[in-house]
Amino acid sequence: MSYPVVDGSRTILNFERGTESWPLASYESRFGYATAKAVLKGGKYQPAELLQEVKDSGLRGRGGAGFPTGLKWSFLPKDPEHPVILAVNADESEPGTFKDRVIMEENPHVLLEGIVLSCYAMGSNSAYIYCRGEYVPSLKRVHAAIEEAYAGGHLGKDIYGSGFDCDVTLHSGAGAYICGEETGLIESLEGKKGQPRIKPPFPAVYGAFGYPTIVNNVESIAAVTYIAAEGGQAYRAWGSDKSTGTKLFSVSGPVKRPGVYEVPIGTPFKTFLEDNCGGMLDGVGLKALIIGGSSVPVVTGETALKINMDYESCEEHGTLLGSGGVIVIGEGTCMVRSLMVMLRFYHHESCGQCTPCREGTGWIERIVTRIEHGDAEPGDIDELYRIADSMELRTICTLADAAAWPTKSFIDVFRSEFEAHIEKGCCPFGGTFPDHLNLRGGGVPQRRDDPEHAFIA
């Protein structure tokens, strides 16, 4: 039996939709932990060989920045004097991104197996999963999965009698977006206020508790399971030379089937929209697209249809693949209001450490709010652009950039809409979202399969 791939490209979400895919028994029926056994017990790879496989696979970090995962691991000190720590970033809070949640809820064991294999490759014996605090169902599922894995001998001391130890600790965040930044995550993990650290030193040298630490996204670590099972070259079967493998995209907006899809990287957006998402809602045109979560620049619907969903093509068209949080914006949506909502998020989530971000995010939000409500002057658009420009690249982490980029791109791409607001003295779209993209309900799939809201470990 070999690693099952569903629908030709589903390596992480490799289960029948609608089935109980998360228990250990179900996972084991899908080649579960067979790779870990083959590697740890069967000696399929030495750690260095596995690291090489990951490098060969061309896997790039799925959290947003797209940094090659194998290369990141190789930054670890060769003979570390302290234990190495793997921190899995499950603090998925970017507006429009909800892919990791599906992995953790539907297939938590693929993540755990990925953790065991990654730890083996990087010489670590302890891993932390830092999960977003609001993700109560995810926390419960992962928690249950960890207990199952310990009971089944897939985690803990001397796994499969191989002499290799791997302990996994689940840590719940408290609802701060900034704790998804790798050094903010580390600070929070240490029990401090979640504020990013100045780099260098990078976490691979000085991370959590002062130990060398690798912070990887849930999806990156989950992908390691397939790479270890089938080899780096097999992973290259999908995508292009520089963007390899499969990628999860979480789609929200006025499409017929919003949700999370795993497709080969580099799939044309047009195909993806029609085949996977069922196309736009009837009667709603594609106005704009934010392809990688709210931080990446927006593109018009016209440009969107030319994009192939990989790193190079996105950059070519003036945006970034980011985390794969596809926000589809339909005709009739006010772009100023969309920006206002987004900036409200960044204002709320700025950690308050660096001056430009702390003061700037609030300021641009207030200006955009004024524009949306028609209380603005023509100079305000340039002013807004100037302030966003002043925030960019001047801070410790990239939260300020994440607020500045969409602001600049919204003005670049939809300047006429901003001008219309000022000219008309009010929002030409009536000041609300159209019904199909209401703030509540609407685009984002609502999942309430777990009635309990409080997570008690």
Next chain:
Amino acid sequence: MTTDSVTLTIDGNSVTVPKGTKVIDAAREAGKNIPHFCYHPGLPVDGNCRMCISDIRTWNPRAEKHMPARRPAVACWVDAEENMQVFTDTPEVKKARASVMEFLLINHPIDCPICDKAGECMLQDYYMLHDRAPSKLREEKVHKPRLVPFGKRIVYNGERCILCSRCTRFTTHVTKTHELGIVNRGDRAIVEVLEGGDFANAYTDNVADICPVGALTKTDFRFKKRVWFLKHTDSVCGGCSRNCNTVVDHDGSEVIRIMPRERAGVNDWWMCNEGRDLYKEHAALARPAATLRIDGLEGGTASSITTWVGEKLAEYKKSDAAAVLVSPWISNEEAWLLSFLLGKLKIGHLDVMTGRTEGALPADDLLHTDDPNPNRAGAIAAGIVPDKKAGKGIDEIKAAIEAGEIEFLLLWGPHFGNDLDPELLSKVATVVQITDEHDAVSDAAAAVLPLRTWAERDGTWTNFEGHTSRFRRSLRPPAGALDGFDLLMQLCAAAGVKSPAKSLRDARKKLKQDPDSDVRAIVDGKFTFPEQSALYRHTSGAREV
């Protein structure tokens, strides 16, 4: 070049600094002050204000050229590297700084007219240097709590606060008492005293000194004086044997406040609350008047009394019936001359008294020592010790007084009361008191000569670790109060002993004092910038430009 130092260029000027030096410090070595708010040499680097953003280019040996950072770096965080290029005033850097100033000021209340920090505020200084643009904010500013008491001595104004975290880092890393923290996120963040706690450690006032803006003000100074009316004089705190180097801020006749000034190895940048309050004790001091109570010689001027004392001393030359007790508040130069005079007269019963005991604070590992007197070590080093052969120490002198063997006793300086009670002194025929404080003995002594206090004269003290620091005259002395060194010169003359020094300056030269003892923060009433010692005397590093 050794491996322990690196050479880099700051705006084209080459400078060599020890390895591990931050670029911002290297720039100061090269005479460039990179503007900053959150950086303070006495605190760990935080890098949050972003004011010191500079164009820092590291040498890339493979590409054989200097590589600019992808993300502009902050000079307070980056270590100086060999062959690094730093540009501190390119148009891009200037633009970045102007924008940081703009961001800092949009939510600032700009209430300088009623702010105690006005005049020594880094925001004001840097606004004039780096921004000078009118506010472009059209919306309501962010409102935060104001007038929040942080313990009894500090008041916090959240709206003025720029969240540089200097105060929280001070309580975390210097006093290690952890009272202050920043709560909330983004532009709602404020500094708070942690729940259920009080901000009451012995060093709280330092947070107001290092606050670059008017967010933390001292209750003792609030609304007392505009800072531009203050005159500044380098001084030393006598509150304990640490000898914190200070600046006395005064208006010529009255001390308004005492602030610490940088002195490495002594107090670094800090000072305790009690030391700052010492000026109140000084203001309340009862001053003695020149008095002579010898039959037939009553009255007399200070100079005639001095002559009398000098002649009297000479009468007791080589006598066993004379003793001299010295307060540990004497200056090194005075102690040196006094010990010389007594040596010539062969008066060997000589010792340093216990001095002040009230106000003694428990010694801690930051500044406080257990001796609340400034110059015991200096007085002993200058020769205020019993004669090796036949001299008596303080306990033996006391026993001799008790036995009625002492006829002449000279008390130099204040605070004798912990060693000698008036009853004991009544057994001495002639008591001469030379002091700056009127007390029980002053009413009974045969002769009293008024001295100038530490704030009214010039001198040096040596602390318990052997570091010498110079204090200068801040205040006009009250009429009649005599300078200790001049008085000793006159005593020498009256006793027929030729003084080894022509003047105080000459004495200092002969004493071969450590040049560090006289690092000036202030020359002619103005701060000497860019002298490093002065940079952190208050909070402002901006003024030298």
